[in-house]
Amino acid sequence: MQLTLEFGGGLELLCDSEKIHKVNVDLPNGAESDDFTMKHLLSWVRTNLIKERPEMFMKGDTVRPGVLLSGQLDTRIEEKDVIVFISTLDENI
Amino acid sequence: MMSNGGDSSEIIRELEELKLKKADIEHRISTLEAKLQDTAAVERYDTVSNGDSYPTAPELKHGLSPDQIYRYSRQLLLPSFAVEGQSNLLKSSVLVIGAGGLGSPALLYLAACGVGRLGIIDHDVVELNNMHRQIIHTEAFIGHPKVKSAATACRSINSTIKVDEYVEALRTSNALEILSQYDIIVDATDNPPSRYMISDCCVLLGKPLVSGAALGMEGQLTVYNHNGGPCYRCLFPTPPPTSACQRCSDSGVLGVVPGVIGCLQALETIKLASMVGEPLSERMLLFDALSARMRIVKIRGRSSQCTVCGDNSSFNKQTFKDFDYEDFTQFPLFAGPLNLLPAESRISSTEFKEILQKKEQHVLLDVRPSHHYKIVSLPDSLNIPLANLEARLNELTSALKEKEDGHVNTGSCTNPSVYVVCRRGNDSQRAVHYLRESGFDSAKDIIGGLEAWAANVNPNFPTY
Numbered sequence: 318m319q320l321t322l323e324f325g326g327g328l329e330l331l332c333d334s335e336k337i338h339k340v341n342v343d344l345p346n347g348a349e350s351d352d353f354t355m356k357h358l359l360s361w362v363r364t365n366l367i368k369e370r371p372e373m374f375m376k377g378d379t380v381r382p383g384v385l386l387s388g389q390l391d392t393r394i395e396e397k398d399v400i401v402f403i404s405t406l407d408e409n410i
Numbered sequence: 411m412m413s414n415g416g417d418s419s420e421i422i423r424e425l426e427e428l429k430l431k432k433a434d435i436e437h438r439i440s441t442l443e444a445k446l447q448d449t450a451a452v453e454r455y456d457t458v459s460n461g462d463s464y465p466t467a468p469e470l471k472h473g474l475s476p477d478q479i480y481r482y483s484r485q486l487l488l489p490s491f492a493v494e495g496q497s498n499l500l501k502s503s504v505l506v507i508g509a510g511g512l513g514s515p516a517l518l519y520l521a522a523c524g525v526g527r528l529g530i531i532d533h534d535v536v537e538l539n540n541m542h543r544q545i546i547h548t549e550a551f552i553g554h555p556k557v558k559s560a561a562t563a564c565r566s567i568n569s570t571i572k573v574d575e576y577v578e579a580l581r582t583s584n585a586l587e588i589l590s591q592y593d594i595i596v597d598a599t600d601n602p603p604s605r606y607m608i609s610d611c612c613v614l615l616g617k618p619l620v621s622g623a624a625l626g627m628e629g630q631l632t633v634y635n636h637n638g639g640p641c642y643r644c645l646f647p648t649p650p651p652t653s654a655c656q657r658c659s660d661s662g663v664l665g666v667v668p669g670v671i672g673c674l675q676a677l678e679t680i681k682l683a684s685m686v687g688e689p690l691s692e693r694m695l696l697f698d699a700l701s702a703r704m705r706i707v708k709i710r711g712r713s714s715q716c717t718v719c720g721d722n723s724s725f726n727k728q729t730f731k732d733f734d735y736e737d738f739t740q741f742p743l744f745a746g747p748l749n750l751l752p753a754e755s756r757i758s759s760t761e762f763k764e765i766l767q768k769k770e771q772h773v774l775l776d777v778r779p780s781h782h783y784k785i786v787s788l789p790d791s792l793n794i795p796l797a798n799l800e801a802r803l804n805e806l807t808s809a810l811k812e813k814e815d816g817h818v819n820t821g822s823c824t825n826p827s828v829y830v831v832c833r834r835g836n837d838s839q840r841a842v843h844y845l846r847e848s849g850f851d852s853a854k855d856i857i858g859g860l861e862a863w864a865a866n867v868n869p870n871f872p873t874y
Contacts, residue, residue: 325696326628336701351839370797373651385694385709401707403696405602405646406623406630 318342318353318396322362327350328384331374332366340366356390358400374402411657413843429550436562444569447477472497478570482524495684496524502851503527504593507580507608511668512598513676514546519676521564521571525683528564529592531576532556533744543544543665561679561787564766579744580604582731585611594682594760596675597621602649603735609642613719614727618682618689622675624668629697631674632690632709635719636682639691644720646714649739667699710855740840750839755846757854759862762829771816771826773809777841778832786872788831788863806850827852835859 322338329336342361344353356378367374375381379390385403394400424728463704465638472493480488482496492610504525506513509532520528536544537561544556551559555577565574585607589595595617597608605621613620618636623629627874635641681687696705718725735743742748757765765772774791776783783793792809794802806828828850832838838855845853864871 322873325698327625336698348813372800373797383646385595385645401636401696403630403694403707404648405605406625406628 318344318393320358320397321393321399322366323399323401324403325401326406328374328402328404331369331371333368338366351393353394354390355392355394355400358394359390362402418625418695426553429554429778432550433554433558433562437565440562440565440569444565449568458836460463461713467784474500478524479545480806481568481570485523489570491684491686495686498684499524499680500526502594503529503592504594504679505529505531505589506594506596506598506599507531507604508598509544509546509556510540510598510600511543511663511665512562512600512624512672513596514544515672516596516622516676516679517560517564517672518546518567520679521568521573523676523680524568525571525679527572527574529563529576529588530557530560530828531578531580531588532560532575533579537609543663543668545665545669574739580607581743582607582733583733585731586614589617590625591613594679595619596679598672598675600625601743602739602741605642606649606739606758607733607735607743610718610725610730610733613641614725614730620678620682622671624671625663627664627667627699627725629667629671629699631671631678631695631697632693633678633682636689636691640710640712640717641716643718644716645710647713647715649741664699670697670699714812740843742836748836748839750843755842755854756839756857757829757855759866762863763867765829771813773806773826773828774812775806775828775830775841776832777830777837782833782874785874788860791831796832796841798856799841803848806845825852827854829854829856831856832859834861 318341320340320342322340324332324336324338332338342358343352345357359375359378359380363371363375373381374384380402383405385405474482474493474497478496478500485496486493487492502525504520504527506517506520508527509517509530513530513532517528517530532555534556535553536546536547536556538549538552540547540556541549546563547556547559548563551562557575557577561573561575564571574591578584580588589608589611590643593839595604595608595612597619599605599608600623612635616635619634620631621634621642621643622631633639678690682689690706692709692711693706694709696707697703698705712719714721717723736748736750740750774788776787776791776793777796777799778793779795779797780793787793792805794805810826810828827847830838830841830845830853832841835855835858838859842853842855858865860871861873864873
């Protein structure tokens with residue numbers, strides 16, 4: 318699945334200071350493309366994109382406090398979606 | 411003959427005095443000018459009505475005076491804004507919290523466009539290193555309250571509006587009283603506890619909040635608590651982890667970035683006050699200066715579970731007054747030393763010097779980022795940056811164990827203590843707070859960090 322992931326507000330520092338990542342996400346084994354949700358994507362990002370301090374991105378199976386996620390964990394992700402992760406600007410990551 | 415030092419302090423004192431006099435004279439001039447304008451208008455009107463040679467000024471339903479029509483003509487000529495928009499604006503009142511990088515352009519535009527009553531609150535004074543971004547201030551006001559400087563600038567642009575000055579810090583004790591006097595609140599502050607405090611107060615008072623942020627090369631903007639939209643807590647119910655907020659290491663900002671966001675805050679405020687257009691509610695504007703990108707994302711709506719604006723919220727004015735926002739966010743409300751720990755969990759730099767002299771067994775933990783540690787550090791210290799402390803706690807445990815084993819051999823019986831140091835003494839308190847929660851009961855922080863060490867113990871120790 319082709320997706321564009323954007324990181325801002327300092328979160329890009331966790332992934333090699335690159336803000337925009339055009340990625341190709343392989344669906345989990347046996348999953349239909351209909352099943353791919355934000356929860357799956359977060360775990361994919363944590364494994365494949367976050368290079369350091371994963372605790373600055375996630376807490377449990379969701380994003381940590383201070384990171385804004387538009388939509389919910391069960392929001393379905395579709396081909397060519399653009400997903401933006403931002404952190405409040407009052408903090409320096 | 412007087413020494414040079416005596417000379418310069420005399421000159422500085424005289425300069426300060428002259429600057430104060432100058433500000434006072436400027437203020438008197440603008441007051442007199444405004445008075446003169448009013449008197450002249452009345453006299454003109456008298457001449458006209460007595461002389462009978464011209465018809466008197468017509469009674470206008472919108473209530474704008476001829477001077478106001480002329481001053482705001484370019485706004486009146488906008489079909490989408492028009493005289494109704496201007497009339498609403500003139501009747502409105504706005505409070506801008508913070509006269510810094512965001513507040514500067516916001517205040518200039520709000521004063522210029524004719525907001526009827528403009529409140530400014532800030533406890534800080536103007537400094538030279540503010541000038542690159544806080545464009546409302548001038549060099550003449552360095553060392554003087556930002557509110558005085560900002561109010562003078564606003565009055566010199568528009569002497570016909572009312573400007574209220576609050577040279578004080580916003581706290582839970584004065585927030586309700588001050589905010590309640592205004593229709594719209596502009597958050598131009600820069601730290602998590604202020605954000606939560608201002609948002610909660612706006613919810614209690616039912617005021618829309620125009621919130622802006624700028625850091626480094628990025629900016630953010632949204633309108634909270636407007637027309638059923640979310641408040642700050644709906645989006646961020648839990649404060650960010652303390653390791654994410656490090657004012658201890660200043661991160662910098664390009665002046666024009668808060669300038670852009672502050673202008674947009676003025677714009678959203680003008681739209682709300684004049685009741686024109688579509689406010690930026692339930693949406694957030696993200697500005698990335700480096701890549702020249704501006705993006706607007708949809709954000710979550712109001713949360714029915716929100717502890718402050720939610721359906722079952724028990725948050726009231728008394729809860730607000732008693733709420734400790736510094737404790738909630740583990741972040742100081744104002745730049746300056748954080749006061750997170752009780753006195754018995756802290757020692758001064760001179761006390762630490764005595765510990766070194768007495769050769770008391772201890773581990774000195776330096777929690778600065780490793781690139782800081784490489785610049786300069788105290789001898790025989792262990793560097794674990796605050797951000798990695800949780801993951802590398804075992805290193806501290808083994809360092810303590812080593813010292814303890816040394817003890818057994820020397821026959822001493824006291825357990826080694828942990829002393830924590832950082833650059834200025836904020837992160838060290840956060841680290842001690844965490845360490846004590848994790849069972850390191852002996853952990854203490856060195857008050858004021860390495861800067862205090864350099865100031866009080868070793869003047870040759872480099873600071874940066």
